[in-house]
Amino acid sequence: MIKTDILIIGAGPTGLFTVFEAGLLKLKCHLIDALPQPGGQCSELYPKKPIYDIPGFPEILAGDLTANLLEQGKQFQPGFTLGERAETIEKQEDSSFIVTTNKGTQHHAPIIAIAGGLGSFEPRKPKLENIEKYEDKGVNYFIKDPEVYRDKKVIIAGGGDSALDWSIFLANVASEVTLVHRRNEFRGALDSVEQVQELKLLNKINLITPAEITALYGEDKIEGVSVARNGETQTLEADAFIPLFGLSPKLGPIGNWGLEIEKNAIKVDTLDYQTNIPGIYAIGDVNTYEGKLKLILCGFHEATLMCQSAYKKLNPNKKFVLKYTTVSGINGFDGTRKESPKAVVKAII
Amino acid sequence: MQNVTIHIIDREGKKHAVLAPTDMAMNLMEVVRSYELAPEGTIGICGGMAMCASCQCYVNSAHKLNAMEDDEDAMLAEAFNVKDNSRLSCQISISGVLNDLEIELAPEV
Numbered sequence: 001m002i003k004t005d006i007l008i009i010g011a012g013p014t015g016l017f018t019v020f021e022a023g024l025l026k027l028k029c030h031l032i033d034a035l036p037q038p039g040g041q042c043s044e045l046y047p048k049k050p051i052y053d054i055p056g057f058p059e060i061l062a063g064d065l066t067a068n069l070l071e072q073g074k075q076f077q078p079g080f081t082l083g084e085r086a087e088t089i090e091k092q093e094d095s096s097f098i099v100t101t102n103k104g105t106q107h108h109a110p111i112i113a114i115a116g117g118l119g120s121f122e123p124r125k126p127k128l129e130n131i132e133k134y135e136d137k138g139v140n141y142f143i144k145d146p147e148v149y150r151d152k153k154v155i156i157a158g159g160g161d162s163a164l165d166w167s168i169f170l171a172n173v174a175s176e177v178t179l180v181h182r183r184n185e186f187r188g189a190l191d192s193v194e195q196v197q198e199l200k201l202l203n204k205i206n207l208i209t210p211a212e213i214t215a216l217y218g219e220d221k222i223e224g225v226s227v228a229r230n231g232e233t234q235t236l237e238a239d240a241f242i243p244l245f246g247l248s249p250k251l252g253p254i255g256n257w258g259l260e261i262e263k264n265a266i267k268v269d270t271l272d273y274q275t276n277i278p279g280i281y282a283i284g285d286v287n288t289y290e291g292k293l294k295l296i297l298c299g300f301h302e303a304t305l306m307c308q309s310a311y312k313k314l315n316p317n318k319k320f321v322l323k324y325t326t327v328s329g330i331n332g333f334d335g336t337r338k339e340s341p342k343a344v345v346k347a348i349i
Numbered sequence: 350m351q352n353v354t355i356h357i358i359d360r361e362g363k364k365h366a367v368l369a370p371t372d373m374a375m376n377l378m379e380v381v382r383s384y385e386l387a388p389e390g391t392i393g394i395c396g397g398m399a400m401c402a403s404c405q406c407y408v409n410s411a412h413k414l415n416a417m418e419d420d421e422d423a424m425l426a427e428a429f430n431v432k433d434n435s436r437l438s439c440q441i442s443i444s445g446v447l448n449d450l451e452i453e454l455a456p457e458v
Binding site for chain 2: 041045046049118119124126127158159160181182183185187245246248249251263264265288
Protein backbone atom coordinates (compact mmCIF):
# COMPACT_ATOMS: atom_id res chain seq x y z
CA MET A 1 0.00 0.00 0.00
CA ILE A 2 1.27 3.46 -0.93
CA LYS A 3 1.43 5.80 2.08
CA THR A 4 1.66 9.56 1.93
CA ASP A 5 0.61 12.72 3.79
CA ILE A 6 -1.53 14.26 1.06
CA LEU A 7 -3.03 12.10 -1.65
CA ILE A 8 -3.75 14.29 -4.64
CA ILE A 9 -6.29 13.07 -7.14
CA GLY A 10 -5.49 14.70 -10.46
CA ALA A 11 -2.04 15.65 -11.74
CA GLY A 12 -3.00 18.84 -13.57
CA PRO A 13 -1.43 22.22 -12.77
CA THR A 14 -3.28 22.62 -9.46
CA GLY A 15 -2.35 19.12 -8.28
CA LEU A 16 1.28 19.61 -9.30
CA PHE A 17 1.57 22.95 -7.51
CA THR A 18 0.11 21.36 -4.37
CA VAL A 19 3.24 19.18 -4.25
CA PHE A 20 5.37 22.32 -3.95
CA GLU A 21 3.24 24.09 -1.34
CA ALA A 22 2.92 20.90 0.71
CA GLY A 23 6.67 20.34 0.42
CA LEU A 24 7.38 23.73 1.99
CA LEU A 25 5.41 22.45 4.99
CA LYS A 26 7.32 19.15 4.98
CA LEU A 27 4.29 17.22 3.81
CA LYS A 28 4.78 14.49 1.22
CA CYS A 29 2.42 14.04 -1.72
CA HIS A 30 1.38 11.26 -4.03
CA LEU A 31 -0.67 11.89 -7.17
CA ILE A 32 -3.16 9.66 -8.98
CA ASP A 33 -4.21 10.46 -12.54
CA ALA A 34 -6.26 8.54 -15.08
CA LEU A 35 -4.03 9.81 -17.88
CA PRO A 36 -0.69 8.14 -18.53
CA GLN A 37 1.22 11.42 -18.10
CA PRO A 38 1.00 14.36 -15.66
CA GLY A 39 -0.33 17.76 -16.74
CA GLY A 40 -4.06 17.13 -17.03
CA GLN A 41 -5.80 19.14 -19.73
CA CYS A 42 -2.61 21.14 -20.32
CA SER A 43 -0.77 18.12 -21.62
CA GLU A 44 -3.71 16.10 -22.94
CA LEU A 45 -5.76 18.74 -24.74
CA TYR A 46 -3.57 21.71 -25.55
CA PRO A 47 0.16 21.30 -24.82
CA LYS A 48 1.08 23.64 -27.68
CA LYS A 49 -1.38 26.41 -26.80
CA PRO A 50 -0.01 29.53 -25.15
CA ILE A 51 -1.51 30.64 -21.83
CA TYR A 52 -1.37 34.38 -21.14
CA ASP A 53 -2.75 34.70 -17.62
CA ILE A 54 -0.18 32.91 -15.47
CA PRO A 55 1.27 35.61 -13.19
CA GLY A 56 4.85 36.36 -14.12
CA PHE A 57 4.63 34.60 -17.49
CA PRO A 58 3.46 36.95 -20.24
CA GLU A 59 3.14 33.85 -22.40
CA ILE A 60 3.79 30.19 -21.67
CA LEU A 61 2.86 27.03 -23.56
CA ALA A 62 0.61 24.71 -21.56
CA GLY A 63 3.12 21.90 -22.03
CA ASP A 64 5.95 24.09 -20.73
CA LEU A 65 3.89 25.12 -17.70
CA THR A 66 3.46 21.43 -16.86
CA ALA A 67 7.18 20.81 -17.27
CA ASN A 68 7.99 23.79 -15.04
CA LEU A 69 5.57 22.68 -12.33
CA LEU A 70 7.08 19.19 -12.35
CA GLU A 71 10.53 20.74 -12.04
CA GLN A 72 9.38 23.03 -9.22
CA GLY A 73 8.00 20.11 -7.22
CA LYS A 74 10.72 17.57 -8.06
CA GLN A 75 12.78 18.17 -4.90
CA PHE A 76 9.77 17.14 -2.83
CA GLN A 77 9.84 13.73 -4.50
CA PRO A 78 6.16 13.22 -5.26
CA GLY A 79 4.94 9.73 -6.06
CA PHE A 80 2.73 9.06 -9.08
CA THR A 81 0.10 6.47 -9.90
CA LEU A 82 -0.58 7.24 -13.56
CA GLY A 83 -3.01 5.66 -16.00
CA GLU A 84 -5.29 4.64 -13.13
CA ARG A 85 -8.55 6.19 -12.00
CA ALA A 86 -9.35 6.76 -8.33
CA GLU A 87 -12.36 4.54 -7.87
CA THR A 88 -13.30 4.09 -4.21
CA ILE A 89 -12.58 5.77 -0.89
CA GLU A 90 -12.86 4.20 2.56
CA LYS A 91 -12.62 6.19 5.75
CA GLN A 92 -10.56 4.46 8.45
CA GLU A 93 -11.13 4.50 12.21
CA ASP A 94 -8.35 7.04 12.69
CA SER A 95 -10.07 9.35 10.13
CA SER A 96 -7.50 8.61 7.43
CA PHE A 97 -8.54 7.33 4.03
CA ILE A 98 -7.76 4.46 1.69
CA VAL A 99 -8.26 5.26 -1.98
CA THR A 100 -8.26 2.37 -4.44
CA THR A 101 -7.87 2.76 -8.19
CA ASN A 102 -9.65 0.86 -10.95
CA LYS A 103 -6.55 -1.34 -11.16
CA GLY A 104 -6.63 -2.12 -7.47
CA THR A 105 -3.69 0.07 -6.36
CA GLN A 106 -4.29 1.17 -2.77
CA HIS A 107 -3.22 4.49 -1.29
CA HIS A 108 -3.38 5.46 2.36
CA ALA A 109 -3.34 9.11 3.48
CA PRO A 110 -4.77 11.30 6.25
CA ILE A 111 -5.54 14.08 3.77
CA ILE A 112 -7.13 13.84 0.33
CA ALA A 113 -6.90 16.72 -2.14
CA ILE A 114 -9.18 16.27 -5.14
CA ALA A 115 -7.70 18.32 -7.96
CA GLY A 116 -9.51 16.41 -10.65
CA GLY A 117 -10.33 19.31 -12.98
CA LEU A 118 -13.36 18.37 -15.00
CA GLY A 119 -12.97 14.73 -14.03
CA SER A 120 -11.09 11.82 -15.45
CA PHE A 121 -10.71 11.59 -19.19
CA GLU A 122 -12.83 8.80 -20.59
CA PRO A 123 -12.88 7.68 -24.21
CA ARG A 124 -15.73 8.96 -26.32
CA LYS A 125 -17.63 5.86 -27.35
CA PRO A 126 -19.39 5.64 -30.70
CA LYS A 127 -23.10 4.90 -30.51
CA LEU A 128 -23.17 1.35 -31.82
CA GLU A 129 -25.63 -1.27 -30.71
CA ASN A 130 -24.14 -3.80 -28.28
CA ILE A 131 -20.74 -2.11 -28.19
CA GLU A 132 -20.58 -2.63 -24.39
CA LYS A 133 -21.00 -6.37 -24.93
CA TYR A 134 -17.74 -6.50 -26.87
CA GLU A 135 -15.67 -4.24 -24.62
CA ASP A 136 -12.43 -6.05 -23.76
CA LYS A 137 -13.65 -8.80 -26.10
CA GLY A 138 -12.15 -7.28 -29.20
CA VAL A 139 -13.34 -3.71 -28.61
CA ASN A 140 -10.85 -1.43 -26.87
CA TYR A 141 -10.73 2.35 -26.65
CA PHE A 142 -7.06 2.47 -25.64
CA ILE A 143 -4.15 0.42 -26.89
CA LYS A 144 -2.17 -0.74 -23.92
CA ASP A 145 -0.19 -3.58 -25.41
CA PRO A 146 0.17 -3.55 -29.21
CA GLU A 147 1.40 -7.17 -29.13
CA VAL A 148 -2.18 -8.23 -28.41
CA TYR A 149 -2.87 -7.38 -32.05
CA ARG A 150 -0.06 -9.43 -33.57
CA ASP A 151 -1.31 -11.31 -36.66
CA LYS A 152 -4.86 -10.12 -35.98
CA LYS A 153 -7.32 -8.33 -38.25
CA VAL A 154 -7.73 -4.87 -36.76
CA ILE A 155 -10.27 -2.17 -37.61
CA ILE A 156 -9.47 1.34 -36.36
CA ALA A 157 -12.04 4.17 -36.54
CA GLY A 158 -11.26 7.87 -36.16
CA GLY A 159 -9.55 10.73 -37.94
CA GLY A 160 -7.16 12.23 -35.40
CA ASP A 161 -3.58 11.66 -34.40
CA SER A 162 -4.25 8.54 -32.32
CA ALA A 163 -6.11 6.82 -35.16
CA LEU A 164 -3.33 7.68 -37.61
CA ASP A 165 -0.42 6.84 -35.30
CA TRP A 166 -1.83 3.50 -34.21
CA SER A 167 -2.71 2.52 -37.79
CA ILE A 168 0.89 3.20 -38.76
CA PHE A 169 2.28 1.29 -35.78
CA LEU A 170 -0.02 -1.70 -36.12
CA ALA A 171 0.60 -1.96 -39.89
CA ASN A 172 3.75 -3.90 -39.00
CA VAL A 173 2.19 -5.90 -36.18
CA ALA A 174 -1.31 -6.93 -37.23
CA SER A 175 -2.05 -9.16 -40.21
CA GLU A 176 -4.52 -6.59 -41.54
CA VAL A 177 -5.17 -2.96 -40.56
CA THR A 178 -8.25 -1.12 -41.77
CA LEU A 179 -8.66 2.56 -40.98
CA VAL A 180 -12.21 3.91 -41.29
CA HIS A 181 -12.91 7.64 -41.14
CA ARG A 182 -16.01 9.66 -41.81
CA ARG A 183 -14.17 12.03 -44.11
CA ASN A 184 -11.43 11.88 -46.70
CA GLU A 185 -9.36 14.40 -44.74
CA PHE A 186 -7.57 13.57 -41.49
CA ARG A 187 -6.86 15.86 -38.55
CA GLY A 188 -3.34 14.85 -37.75
CA ALA A 189 0.29 15.73 -38.20
CA LEU A 190 1.10 16.04 -41.89
CA ASP A 191 3.85 13.49 -41.51
CA SER A 192 1.43 10.88 -40.14
CA VAL A 193 -1.10 11.52 -42.90
CA GLU A 194 1.63 11.02 -45.52
CA GLN A 195 2.81 7.83 -43.86
CA VAL A 196 -0.70 6.41 -43.91
CA GLN A 197 -0.96 7.25 -47.62
CA GLU A 198 2.32 5.43 -48.27
CA LEU A 199 1.26 2.38 -46.29
CA LYS A 200 -2.00 2.36 -48.21
CA LEU A 201 -0.07 2.22 -51.51
CA LEU A 202 1.98 -0.67 -50.10
CA ASN A 203 -1.29 -2.43 -49.18
CA LYS A 204 -0.31 -2.41 -45.52
CA ILE A 205 -3.26 -0.26 -44.51
CA ASN A 206 -6.72 -0.63 -45.93
CA LEU A 207 -8.15 2.89 -45.93
CA ILE A 208 -11.92 3.30 -46.14
CA THR A 209 -13.18 6.89 -46.40
CA PRO A 210 -15.61 8.59 -46.18
CA ALA A 211 -17.20 5.81 -44.22
CA GLU A 212 -18.64 4.84 -40.87
CA ILE A 213 -18.87 1.67 -38.84
CA THR A 214 -22.57 0.91 -38.47
CA ALA A 215 -22.71 -2.46 -36.72
CA LEU A 216 -20.64 -5.01 -34.84
CA TYR A 217 -20.92 -8.79 -35.10
CA GLY A 218 -19.76 -11.76 -33.10
CA GLU A 219 -20.93 -14.43 -30.69
CA ASP A 220 -18.78 -13.95 -27.58
CA LYS A 221 -16.25 -11.60 -29.12
CA ILE A 222 -15.88 -9.32 -32.12
CA GLU A 223 -15.86 -11.26 -35.38
CA GLY A 224 -16.80 -8.56 -37.86
CA VAL A 225 -18.06 -5.04 -38.50
CA SER A 226 -20.34 -3.36 -41.02
CA VAL A 227 -18.93 -0.37 -42.84
CA ALA A 228 -21.19 2.05 -44.70
CA ARG A 229 -19.65 4.03 -47.54
CA ASN A 230 -21.53 6.07 -50.14
CA GLY A 231 -24.79 4.37 -49.25
CA GLU A 232 -23.37 0.86 -49.59
CA THR A 233 -22.65 -1.41 -46.68
CA GLN A 234 -19.96 -4.05 -46.59
CA THR A 235 -19.05 -6.51 -43.88
CA LEU A 236 -15.44 -6.92 -42.83
CA GLU A 237 -13.99 -9.72 -40.76
CA ALA A 238 -12.29 -8.42 -37.63
CA ASP A 239 -10.56 -9.71 -34.52
CA ALA A 240 -10.40 -6.24 -32.99
CA PHE A 241 -12.24 -2.94 -33.30
CA ILE A 242 -10.52 0.14 -31.89
CA PRO A 243 -12.61 3.33 -31.95
CA LEU A 244 -10.35 6.35 -31.32
CA PHE A 245 -12.62 9.39 -31.08
CA GLY A 246 -10.77 11.30 -28.41
CA LEU A 247 -11.41 11.71 -24.72
CA SER A 248 -14.06 13.50 -22.75
CA PRO A 249 -13.81 14.35 -19.06
CA LYS A 250 -16.34 12.85 -16.65
CA LEU A 251 -16.55 13.43 -12.90
CA GLY A 252 -16.84 9.65 -12.65
CA PRO A 253 -16.61 7.66 -9.42
CA ILE A 254 -15.74 10.75 -7.31
CA GLY A 255 -19.37 11.73 -7.80
CA ASN A 256 -20.34 8.75 -5.59
CA TRP A 257 -18.02 9.51 -2.69
CA GLY A 258 -20.69 11.24 -0.61
CA LEU A 259 -19.38 14.70 -1.45
CA GLU A 260 -21.78 17.56 -1.94
CA ILE A 261 -22.01 18.14 -5.69
CA GLU A 262 -23.37 21.21 -7.41
CA LYS A 263 -23.18 21.97 -11.14
CA ASN A 264 -20.97 18.94 -11.76
CA ALA A 265 -18.44 20.28 -9.24
CA ILE A 266 -17.65 19.68 -5.56
CA LYS A 267 -18.89 22.25 -3.07
CA VAL A 268 -16.22 23.58 -0.73
CA ASP A 269 -15.81 26.02 2.14
CA THR A 270 -13.71 28.94 0.90
CA LEU A 271 -11.97 29.13 4.27
CA ASP A 272 -9.69 26.25 3.28
CA TYR A 273 -11.39 24.50 0.32
CA GLN A 274 -12.49 21.58 2.45
CA THR A 275 -15.50 19.58 1.30
CA ASN A 276 -18.40 18.39 3.45
CA ILE A 277 -16.20 15.42 4.47
CA PRO A 278 -13.45 16.58 6.90
CA GLY A 279 -10.02 15.71 5.56
CA ILE A 280 -11.13 15.76 1.93
CA TYR A 281 -10.37 18.98 0.09
CA ALA A 282 -11.28 19.95 -3.48
CA ILE A 283 -9.14 22.47 -5.36
CA GLY A 284 -8.96 23.86 -8.89
CA ASP A 285 -11.58 23.41 -11.58
CA VAL A 286 -13.24 20.51 -9.76
CA ASN A 287 -14.66 22.69 -6.96
CA THR A 288 -17.39 25.25 -6.79
CA TYR A 289 -18.25 28.10 -4.43
CA GLU A 290 -19.82 31.50 -4.78
CA GLY A 291 -17.74 33.54 -7.17
CA LYS A 292 -15.68 30.56 -8.39
CA LEU A 293 -13.52 31.18 -11.44
CA LYS A 294 -12.03 28.22 -13.26
CA LEU A 295 -8.56 29.63 -13.74
CA ILE A 296 -5.19 27.98 -13.16
CA LEU A 297 -4.10 30.90 -10.99
CA CYS A 298 -7.15 30.42 -8.74
CA GLY A 299 -6.22 26.75 -8.45
CA PHE A 300 -2.73 27.74 -7.24
CA HIS A 301 -4.24 30.00 -4.57
CA GLU A 302 -6.64 27.30 -3.43
CA ALA A 303 -3.83 24.72 -3.26
CA THR A 304 -1.77 27.04 -1.06
CA LEU A 305 -4.54 27.69 1.46
CA MET A 306 -5.52 24.04 1.43
CA CYS A 307 -1.98 22.95 2.35
CA GLN A 308 -1.90 25.31 5.32
CA SER A 309 -5.18 23.87 6.57
CA ALA A 310 -3.94 20.31 6.03
CA TYR A 311 -0.78 21.09 8.01
CA LYS A 312 -2.82 22.39 10.95
CA LYS A 313 -5.04 19.33 10.80
CA LEU A 314 -2.04 16.99 10.85
CA ASN A 315 -0.11 18.99 13.48
CA PRO A 316 -2.78 20.47 15.75
CA ASN A 317 -0.39 21.43 18.54
CA LYS A 318 2.60 22.51 16.52
CA LYS A 319 3.28 26.22 16.13
CA PHE A 320 3.84 27.36 12.62
CA VAL A 321 4.35 30.65 10.82
CA LEU A 322 4.28 31.26 7.10
CA LYS A 323 7.78 31.31 5.68
CA TYR A 324 9.06 33.10 2.61
CA THR A 325 11.25 31.12 0.23
CA THR A 326 13.37 34.23 -0.30
CA VAL A 327 14.23 34.16 3.42
CA SER A 328 14.17 30.48 4.31
CA GLY A 329 15.16 28.90 1.02
CA ILE A 330 13.89 25.42 0.22
CA ASN A 331 14.96 22.16 1.78
CA GLY A 332 14.15 19.36 -0.62
CA PHE A 333 13.23 15.88 0.57
CA ASP A 334 16.03 14.68 -1.69
CA GLY A 335 18.63 16.43 0.47
CA THR A 336 19.00 19.44 -1.81
CA ARG A 337 18.91 22.97 -0.49
CA LYS A 338 18.08 26.09 -2.42
CA GLU A 339 18.69 29.53 -0.96
CA SER A 340 19.48 33.00 -2.09
CA PRO A 341 23.19 33.84 -1.92
CA LYS A 342 24.10 35.92 1.10
CA ALA A 343 24.79 39.50 0.17
CA VAL A 344 28.23 40.72 1.08
CA VAL A 345 27.98 43.75 3.29
CA LYS A 346 30.97 46.00 3.20
CA ALA A 347 31.54 48.61 5.81
CA ILE A 348 32.00 52.11 4.59
CA ILE A 349 35.01 53.57 6.24
CA MET B 350 -23.96 48.80 -25.88
CA GLN B 351 -25.84 46.82 -28.46
CA ASN B 352 -27.56 43.54 -27.69
CA VAL B 353 -28.78 40.90 -30.08
CA THR B 354 -31.52 38.38 -29.40
CA ILE B 355 -30.57 34.73 -29.79
CA HIS B 356 -33.10 31.91 -29.71
CA ILE B 357 -31.65 28.84 -28.07
CA ILE B 358 -33.35 25.44 -27.88
CA ASP B 359 -31.84 23.59 -24.92
CA ARG B 360 -31.19 19.85 -24.72
CA GLU B 361 -34.65 19.28 -23.26
CA GLY B 362 -36.23 20.98 -26.27
CA LYS B 363 -37.19 24.17 -24.43
CA LYS B 364 -36.79 27.39 -26.36
CA HIS B 365 -35.24 30.46 -24.74
CA ALA B 366 -34.89 33.97 -26.18
CA VAL B 367 -31.81 35.58 -24.63
CA LEU B 368 -30.00 38.87 -25.04
CA ALA B 369 -26.32 38.72 -25.90
CA PRO B 370 -23.96 41.71 -25.86
CA THR B 371 -21.99 42.36 -29.05
CA ASP B 372 -19.19 44.32 -27.40
CA MET B 373 -17.83 41.72 -24.95
CA ALA B 374 -16.00 39.45 -27.43
CA MET B 375 -18.34 36.63 -26.46
CA ASN B 376 -19.02 33.52 -28.44
CA LEU B 377 -22.25 31.58 -28.60
CA MET B 378 -21.05 28.83 -26.24
CA GLU B 379 -20.32 31.49 -23.61
CA VAL B 380 -23.78 32.95 -24.05
CA VAL B 381 -25.32 29.51 -23.42
CA ARG B 382 -23.17 29.14 -20.30
CA SER B 383 -23.89 32.61 -19.01
CA TYR B 384 -27.62 31.89 -19.11
CA GLU B 385 -26.99 28.39 -17.68
CA LEU B 386 -28.93 26.73 -20.48
CA ALA B 387 -26.80 23.59 -20.22
CA PRO B 388 -25.35 22.20 -16.97
CA GLU B 389 -21.81 23.30 -16.16
CA GLY B 390 -19.34 20.61 -17.12
CA THR B 391 -21.40 19.51 -20.11
CA ILE B 392 -20.65 22.43 -22.43
CA GLY B 393 -17.49 24.28 -23.33
CA ILE B 394 -15.32 21.70 -21.62
CA CYS B 395 -12.16 22.64 -23.53
CA GLY B 396 -12.83 26.30 -22.81
CA GLY B 397 -13.63 27.24 -26.40
CA MET B 398 -10.67 25.89 -28.36
CA ALA B 399 -12.68 23.74 -30.80
CA MET B 400 -11.17 20.69 -29.14
CA CYS B 401 -14.06 18.84 -27.54
CA ALA B 402 -17.33 19.35 -29.47
CA SER B 403 -19.28 19.60 -26.19
CA CYS B 404 -20.77 22.88 -27.46
CA GLN B 405 -21.98 21.47 -30.77
CA CYS B 406 -25.20 23.11 -31.93
CA TYR B 407 -27.48 22.98 -34.95
CA VAL B 408 -28.11 26.29 -36.68
CA ASN B 409 -31.80 26.42 -37.55
CA SER B 410 -32.07 29.92 -39.02
CA ALA B 411 -30.61 31.08 -42.33
CA HIS B 412 -28.10 33.56 -40.87
CA LYS B 413 -24.78 33.89 -42.62
CA LEU B 414 -22.21 32.93 -40.01
CA ASN B 415 -18.45 33.30 -40.00
CA ALA B 416 -16.94 30.52 -42.11
CA MET B 417 -15.73 27.35 -40.43
CA GLU B 418 -12.00 27.16 -39.86
CA ASP B 419 -9.98 23.97 -40.24
CA ASP B 420 -9.88 23.06 -36.55
CA GLU B 421 -13.66 23.36 -36.15
CA ASP B 422 -14.24 21.38 -39.34
CA ALA B 423 -11.84 18.67 -38.18
CA MET B 424 -13.39 18.45 -34.72
CA LEU B 425 -16.86 18.05 -36.22
CA ALA B 426 -15.48 15.26 -38.41
CA GLU B 427 -14.88 13.27 -35.23
CA ALA B 428 -17.89 14.35 -33.19
CA PHE B 429 -21.09 12.39 -32.80
CA ASN B 430 -24.67 13.43 -33.74
CA VAL B 431 -23.31 15.68 -36.49
CA LYS B 432 -25.77 17.11 -39.03
CA ASP B 433 -25.35 19.34 -42.08
CA ASN B 434 -26.16 22.42 -39.99
CA SER B 435 -23.80 21.51 -37.13
CA ARG B 436 -21.40 24.12 -35.76
CA LEU B 437 -19.30 24.44 -32.64
CA SER B 438 -20.94 27.31 -30.80
CA CYS B 439 -17.59 28.37 -29.31
CA GLN B 440 -16.46 29.30 -32.81
CA ILE B 441 -19.37 31.66 -33.52
CA SER B 442 -18.69 35.15 -32.25
CA ILE B 443 -21.57 37.34 -31.20
CA SER B 444 -22.06 40.27 -33.55
CA GLY B 445 -24.92 42.43 -34.82
CA VAL B 446 -25.62 40.15 -37.78
CA LEU B 447 -26.70 37.35 -35.42
CA ASN B 448 -29.90 39.07 -34.28
CA ASP B 449 -32.72 36.51 -34.14
CA LEU B 450 -30.38 33.60 -34.79
CA GLU B 451 -31.90 30.27 -33.76
CA ILE B 452 -29.77 27.37 -32.61
CA GLU B 453 -30.43 24.04 -30.96
CA LEU B 454 -27.93 22.42 -28.61
CA ALA B 455 -26.74 18.98 -29.75
CA PRO B 456 -27.18 16.11 -27.26
CA GLU B 457 -24.57 15.65 -24.56
CA VAL B 458 -22.04 12.93 -25.36
